[in-house]
Amino acid sequence: MREVFFLRxxxxxxxxxxxxxxxxxxxxxxxxxxxxxxIVLAFGDSITFGTGAAPSESYPSVLEKHIGRRVVNAGVxxxxxxxxxxxxxxxxxEYNPALMILCLGGNDFLRHQDxxxxxxxxxxxxxxxxSRGVSVVLISVPKLGFGLEVPKFYRELASEFSIPLEGxxxxxxxxxxxxxxxxxxxxASGYAIMAESVSQLxxxxxxx
Numbered sequence: 001m002r003e004v005f006f007l008r009x010x011x012x013x014x015x016x017x018x019x020x021x022x023x024x025x026x027x028x029x030x031x032x033x034x035x036x037x038x039i040v041l042a043f044g045d046s047i048t049f050g051t052g053a054a055p056s057e058s059y060p061s062v063l064e065k066h067i068g069r070r071v072v073n074a075g076v077x078x079x080x081x082x083x084x085x086x087x088x089x090x091x092x093x094e095y096n097p098a099l100m101i102l103c104l105g106g107n108d109f110l111r112h113q114d115x116x117x118x119x120x121x122x123x124x125x126x127x128x129x130x131s132r133g134v135s136v137v138l139i140s141v142p143k144l145g146f147g148l149e150v151p152k153f154y155r156e157l158a159s160e161f162s163i164p165l166e167g168x169x170x171x172x173x174x175x176x177x178x179x180x181x182x183x184x185x186x187x188a189s190g191y192a193i194m195a196e197s198v199s200q201l202x203x204x205x206x207x208x
Contacts (some may be wrong), residue, residue, distance in 0.1 A: 029162045030206045031135040038098035040071045048075030052181025057188035062195035080107045081121035088125050099135045109143035119153040126161050136163045142171040164205045169197040
């Protein structure tokens with residue numbers, strides 16, 4: 001009887017520890033709270049720029065209204081991650097942001113570039129920002145395959161650097177024709193959803 005009781009206790013402890021580990025792994029990484037004058041840098045390509053909508057309807061512009069902080073739109077249409085990696089230093093120097101929202105990779109996929117290099121370029125940009133004390137939020141970009149799929153390296157990078165990942169919204173938007181302005185860009189409605197998702201993520205991470 002004692003052996004059975006001991007076995008049940010041990011099994012119960014393993015179960016509890018397993019649940020604790022599961023919830024710990026699923027917890028969204030926390031980032032520093034943004035001060036009222038903290039600058040948010042939205043860094044990316046045409047999706048950040050807001051192609052397909054008016055400037056006031058881009059996701060950085062809408063996000064600025066949601067969070068009550070200045071959001072700098074540093075999106076460059078057509079940019080690949082290698083170009084963004086080179087550009088980032090000067091942008092960080094210019095704006096000295098407290099937080100960077102990084103959304104790049106789509107043009108790499110369209111040009112069939114090596115995904116290992118894409119991931120390495122994103123890794124270098126995250127590392128550079130963090131080395132300057134800048135918090136980072138990563139937005140994953142889907143690529144065309146059998147439907148739309150998000151490369152696993154986005155989640156791997158988020159885990160490696162312990163940064164928040166917005167991993168679902170762009171896939172949802174770009175899978176819905178009513179939320180797109182063309183084959184690869186959101187419409188104003190899509191950008192509004194994107195801004196709301198990022199805003200909620202910032203609240204979940206303690207930034208707001």
